[in-house]
Amino acid sequence: MAITVLSRVINETFVKTLTRAGSSSSPSASVAGGTSLGAKSEVSLSAGLRIGARDFGAAVQLLNNGVSVVNVARSANEKLLEIVGKIEGVVRDASKGGVTVGKARRLRAAFEDAAREFNAALKQSADQKLDVFDVDDLSAVLTRGGLEPAKVSEIALAFKKITPLTKSRVDSEGKVTSRTNLIPTDEFARALKQAVFDPEDPLAEDPVGSFVSVREKLKDLRESLRSNVRSLDDTAEVVSKNIDLVRVVGLAMLDLSSSLSTKDTAVTVAEELQARIRQGAPLLAEQAHNLQAIAVAGLTAMGSQDSK
Numbered sequence: 400m401a402i403t404v405l406s407r408v409i410n411e412t413f414v415k416t417l418t419r420a421g422s423s424s425s426p427s428a429s430v431a432g433g434t435s436l437g438a439k440s441e442v443s444l445s446a447g448l449r450i451g452a453r454d455f456g457a458a459v460q461l462l463n464n465g466v467s468v469v470n471v472a473r474s475a476n477e478k479l480l481e482i483v484g485k486i487e488g489v490v491r492d493a494s495k496g497g498v499t500v501g502k503a504r505r506l507r508a509a510f511e512d513a514a515r516e517f518n519a520a521l522k523q524s525a526d527q528k529l530d531v532f533d534v535d536d537l538s539a540v541l542t543r544g545g546l547e548p549a550k551v552s553e554i555a556l557a558f559k560k561i562t563p564l565t566k567s568r569v570d571s572e573g574k575v576t577s578r579t580n581l582i583p584t585d586e587f588a589r590a591l592k593q594a595v596f597d598p599e600d601p602l603a604e605d606p607v608g609s610f611v612s613v614r615e616k617l618k619d620l621r622e623s624l625r626s627n628v629r630s631l632d633d634t635a636e637v638v639s640k641n642i643d644l645v646r647v648v649g650l651a652m653l654d655l656s657s658s659l660s661t662k663d664t665a666v667t668v669a670e671e672l673q674a675r676i677r678q679g680a681p682l683l684a685e686q687a688h689n690l691q692a693i694a695v696a697g698l699t700a701m702g703s704q705d706s707k
Contacts (some may be wrong), residue, residue, distance in 0.1 A: 459642055486510060486514065490613055517582055
C-alpha cells in the first residue's frame with residue numbers, strides 16, 4: 400500500500416476547495432471555477448470549516464453503514480461455516496463403517512436437513528435487496544461512503560480473496576466456477592449406498608464407503624468460507640480505520656472553526672489541521688489518501704438531504 404503524506408492531502412488547496420476560502424495572500428478573494436467539494440458561494444474560513452465538519456459527519460454515517468453491512472456478511476459466512484461443520488460431522492459418522500440400512504436412512508436424512516438449512520440461509524441472503532454474499536453489492540455500499548474498493552488497495556486485495564456464493568465466478572485464468580450446488584447431496588447419497596452392509600449376513604463384509612470426494616468438496620467449501628471471513632475482517636478493519644480518521648478530521652475542523660483569527664489563511668489552517676490530526680490519530684495517517692473521496696461522499700449525501 401502506497402502511503403500518502405498527510406500534508407499532500409490536508410493542504411492549502413484542500414482547505415480552499417473545501418471551504419471556498421481565498422488564497423493565502425488574500426483571504427477575501429474567491430476561488431475561480433468551483434469544485435465538487437466547495438459550497439456554491441464564498442464563505443469565511445470558519446464557516447467553511449463547519450461545512451466541512453458537517454460533510455465529514457455525514458461521511459461517517461455512510462462508512463458506519465458500510466462496516467455494518469460488512470459485519471453482516473461476515474456473520475452470514477460464519478453461519479454457513481457452522482452448518483458445514485454439522486454436515487462434516489455426518490460424513491465422519493458415515494465414514495466409520497457399520498452402516499446398516501436403518502443408520503444409512505438416518506444419516507441421509509441428517510445430511511439432507513443440514514443441506515436444506517445451508518441453501519435456505521444462502522437463498523435468504525440472495526433474495527434480499529442487498530446480497531451480502533455478492534462482492535459487487537458490498538462494493539457499492541463502501542463506494543457510497545467514499546471507499547471504492549478498486550481505488551483502495553487494501554480492500555481490493557481483500558475482495559479478491561472472497562468467493563462469491565450466489566453466482567458463478569471467473570478467476571484470473573478465465574475459468575468459470577459455478578457456485579449453485581455447494582453441498583454434494585447426491586454424491587453423499589451414492590457413497591452412503593455403497594457403505595451399507597447387512598449385519599445378519601454372515602458372508603457380508605463391512606465396506607468402507609467412498610466419502611473421499613464428498614469430504615474434499617466440503618473441505619474446499621469450508622476453506623472458501625473461512626477465507627471470506629478473514630477477508631471481511633480485513634475489510635472491516637480498513638473501514639473502521641477510516642471512520643476513526645474522519646472523526647478526528649471532522650472534530651478538528653469543528654474545533655478550529657471557533658478559534659480562527661482574522662490573520663488565519665488557508666495555509667495556516669491547513670497546517671493547524673495537520674497538527675491536530677497527527678495528534679489525534681497518529682496511527683491512522685496512512686489512510687489520508689482516502690479523505691478527499693470520503694469528503695465528496697459526505698458532501699453528496701448532504702446535498703441529497705438539502706434537495707429534499
